[in-house]
Amino acid sequence: MFRKRRAPGRRRWRWAVWMLVGVLVVAAGVGGVVVWQNTYALREEKVSLRHDGKLLEGVLARPETGDGPFGLVVFVHGDGPVDATHETFYRPLWESFARAGYAALSFSKPGVGGSQGDWLDQSMADRAEETLAAVAWARSRPDIDGRRIGLWGASQAGWVLPKVAARDRNLQFVIAVSPAVNWLQQGRHNLLAELRRDGATAETRDAALRRRETTLDLLHRKASFAEYRAAAGGTGEDMTAARWSFIAKNYRSDATADLRSMRGTPVLLVLAGHDVNVDVADTEAVYRRLLPAASLKVAHYPGASHSLVDHDLERSQWRLTLTAVLAPRKLYASGFLEDQSRFVQQLNTGQGTV
Incomplete structure (x- = not known):
């Protein structure tokens, strides 16, 4: 009696089915990791603010539990068309502040993410007025502790933060990440640093x-x-x-006078070791010269780029993309997120050190 042989087509079909099942299982696993890694211990609320006749759309991210009142970190963006979440880049930071009992408030720039206007029409003074309006709006909310409101800002925010802190002496703190002091000096430094990085010749540089x-x-x-x-x-x-x-409005910007005027406000100055945008040595020297030692803390991240992303990671596009999708908290330089949380926690215990 002969055994019936299975048709080769059926074997191929079953193999294809099991391969598809395997792919789906892996995809489901990866998808689960992506969802888990991009889920934050936050309660996000869409909010709006009317300022200077225009409506600004934003996000208030509160800690996952509790009714407050919470401390608050108001975010001040760097250059460019930045939305409230900075394309989700802010969420790991918001979560780090939430662990310390602080909410985070961020508005999309004018003309971005539903906000009216055009950010390119703004001077640094305009941006400061907008930030002051955001702080005043926050102080009106019962879930926010008006005595514990501070600012977090990066890069171009270096010309906005001191203006706001000089005007509002009740701010609890300022965190300045990769800020410059003088627009023209920063521009020259950035130009020369990029030319060196790219191996430009002397003729090209000149x-x-x-x-x-x-x-x-x-x-x-x-x-x-x-x-x-x-x-x-x-x-x-x-x-x-x-x-x-925009450049014509702002190229004379210099933070020196405003830094003098905000003396006494606790400041965390965050500097990166691979910053081609800002002369970090000059920035640190100016901050140390103008601000009292007792109110200034400086945190260095030797392995970080201007955006406080790990420098080696930033140089590899595929690694950067995978990390952004699969482990976004790992984008930042080692220790940065934890140090942000620790700084605001210690302000409330009177230690104030990083």
Whole structure:
């Protein structure tokens, strides 16, 4: 009696089915990891603020449990069209503050994420007024402790934070992440640092510095965008009229006077070891010269880039993408998130150290 042989097509079909099942199981596992890693111990509430005739849309992220009143960290963005969550980049920070009993408040910039207006129309003074309005709005809420409100800001916020703290002497603290002091000095440092990083020749560097001087001369003369384009030729194609107007409003920004005026407010200055945007040595020297030692704490992260992302991670696009999806808290330099939480916790115990 002969055994019936299975058709090869059926064997292939069953193999394909089991392969598909395996892929689905793996995908479900990865999907579960992604959901878990991107779930934060927060209660997020969409909020809005009307300021200067425009509606700003934002997020209030409170600790996962409790009725408050909570302390509050008001976020002040860096350059660019930043939404309230900074494309989710802020959420690990919000969670770190929530562990210390602090809520976080962040509004999308004008013209971004439902907020009205155009952020490129703003001066640094305009941004400071907007932040003061956000603080005043927060103080009106019963779930926020008005005595425990502080600011967190990065990069370009370095020209906004001191203005706000100089005006509102009741702020509990300021956390300044990779801030610059002088716009023009920062721009020159950034240009030279990027040229060094890219291995530019001396001739390329000198040509870039000459173009910079030409641009500064145009700004000093209040030249139009058309004049800039004519002078820049093909090298100015990435500049828009709106961006030129924004630079013209702000290129004289310098935080020195405002830093003097905010003396006594507890400050955590956060500096990265691989910062091509900001001259961190100069920033630290100025902050130490102008602010009392008792109110200033400086935290260095040698392995971090300007954004406080791990420098080695940032240099690998595939690793950066995978980390952002699978383990977003690991994007930041080691210890950074924990130190943010510890700083505000210790303010409430009178220690105030990092």
